[in-house]
Amino acid sequence: MRQREVRAAVDRLGAWVAGLRWADVPAGPRERLGLVLLDVLGVTALGAREPEQRRLVEAWTPGPGPAPLVGAGCTTMVEAAAWLNATALVRLELDEGHKRAKGHPAAHAFPAVLALAAERDASGPDTLAALLAAYEVGARFGRATRLRPGTHPHGNWGVTGAAAGCARLLGLDAGATAGAIDAGSGMPIAGHFASALDGNRVRDAWMGSANVSGLAAARMAAAGLARSTGTAAGSLGELLGELDPAELDADPGSRWEVEGGYVKRHASCSFTHAAVDAALELRGRLDGEVEEVLVETHSLAAGLDRRTWTGPLAAMFSVPFTVATALRRGRMDPAALSAEALADPATAALAARVTVRAAPDLDARLPAERPARVTVRSVAGTVTAEAPNPVGDADHHPFTTQTLPTLLADLLGGSEPVDAIQAVCAALPGLPAVGDALRGLAGLKEDRSCVSTP
Structure with a gap:
């Protein structure tokens, strides 16, 4: 019974994602998505400067490709960009989150969606719709999932958001999009919270894995290899915890989860x-x-x-x-x-x-x-x-389009990189193709460039 309920909810979510159009999104969630995107890109650029992240990029030796490594000075292949940008994003624990989802919907999906959008040279409205779909689906799975005690939320329920956003960029129909979300729900990481407490950076890798798994799920659906069977009922609802199907497709298009997140001002959990x-x-x-x-x-x-x-x-x-x-x-x-x-x-x-x-x-x-x-x-x-809540929560002194740039400029040591990110975010709704604009984000760097294979 529970598997059928999950499958029906995922099918409805797939139909909503496939039909989502940026022009139909109300002003409130549009503005909030822009704020989240600004924060994601700024924090990724900051994380790219960290010595640990630089060593990871050097060890990866990413080959040339169409997707930017934000703030690292080069472009690379889609999966490499998705993984490395995701780890940079969470490197300093400054990534945006959602208390009711009990984790980080944007970090699970935005690196994958942006890398794929750069590769496909997607339009700005399609890119924004895909980012919004990714957040909404991921946050709903986060709300629906009650992980077993000791399970870290990185890399499990959020794979569904990456799958949904990438499916939207690939232009998949309702059935295929549902298949992508279902496949994503079957690729969770079972990470223990103790890894974070121990300072083990495998915790960052879980977020890279989530983004790449979401890409894989969408590509499987595009190839006709993914279908909706209610997989999350077993993976998230039995193996990793409990799952409430009613939360999976609760009021999409009227209750916007992106408006309920938090932006972090402290570099800590x-x-x-x-x-x-x-x-x-x-x-x-x-x-x-x-x-x-x-x-x-x-x-x-x-x-x-x-x-x-x-x-x-x-x-x-x-x-x-x-x-x-x-x-x-x-x-x-x-x-x-x-x-x-x-x-x-x-x-x-x-x-x-x-x-x-x-x-x-x-x-x-x-x-x-x-x-x-x-x-x-x-x-x-x-x-x-x-x-009552951290400063920056949607319910307690939230950051705005006026105050967030100041916070990011303080973290990044100046307004120039923030101005560049803001320019890209402002241009996206009107861009017929986003590839060049997104690749320009690789230049948000200090005097260095990442290693790439000739």
Whole structure:
């Protein structure tokens, strides 16, 4: 029974994606998609600068092709671009997400859709429709899926979004698009959350795999090799967790998931953000040496309580590190993840005095809120601050077309790359072919270029 329900929902989603036209999309989701795209491209360009990412590109030796490596100075083949851009996008934990989907719909799909759009020289409206379809399908699968405890959300339910967006770019009909989504739902990664806590960069690879798997699913459907059978009922609904079919095709075209996401201002797991925001609020009220910090939060974040870290990724998933960094430095930005900052003995000493625990009153506010309450005791007294959601959430001080460019310019060290991305985003709706504009994004770089095979 459940497999039939899933199949019927996927069939309806396939029909909606195949019929989606950018001209029919209301102004609200159009504007929000533009904001998400600006953020995705800016964060990808920032991630491309990281030494780890540069070494990955060099080890990959990507051959020449039509798709850009954003911010890396070259173009390459579609699958290589999809994988490498996806890993750059999540490299610094700054990628956009969706709290009700419990993960990152855009990061699962946008690198694949943009790489394929560049290869096909798709029109701007078709590219935007494909990006929107990818987000909407991926977010619905995220909402519908309840992963088993300990499962990381990278690389599983989000493959469906990449498959849907790529199917839309390939111009597949309703049945073939449903087949692509179904095939994507059958290619999930079963990654353990402990990998992120341990600082294991395989976590980034799960996102690269999701994008490439979505491309593969769409190509399978284009070849007539994929069909809708309700595969997600077994893969996501049994092996990896539970699946609610009613959420899969809930009100497409009237409830726009893209409007409910969050943009991140801290280079760390989103579960740490409310605590970091509260710590930053308290920073100006502290007087004297900090003796103890208590972070009360929801159960999703309570497990991020490690007081030691093996590298940048592990630090980004540590509430003690991120809160201690916020209190000491006043920012939780990429500079806080440098080798020098990670080895700072004062930060380590303060993190050792941070206690993290779940609070029932805060847990009860899930999923509408992801709150945190931070209490700092110093020699001068005790102060407390609470945040209902991270700054940047759609429900709490969201970033806008006016404020997001300022944030990205601060992260990227200037407005020039942000201006270039904004120009591409603004031009897309009117472009008959997007290839050259997208390939220009490879030039959002410092004085370097990636290795490519002759």
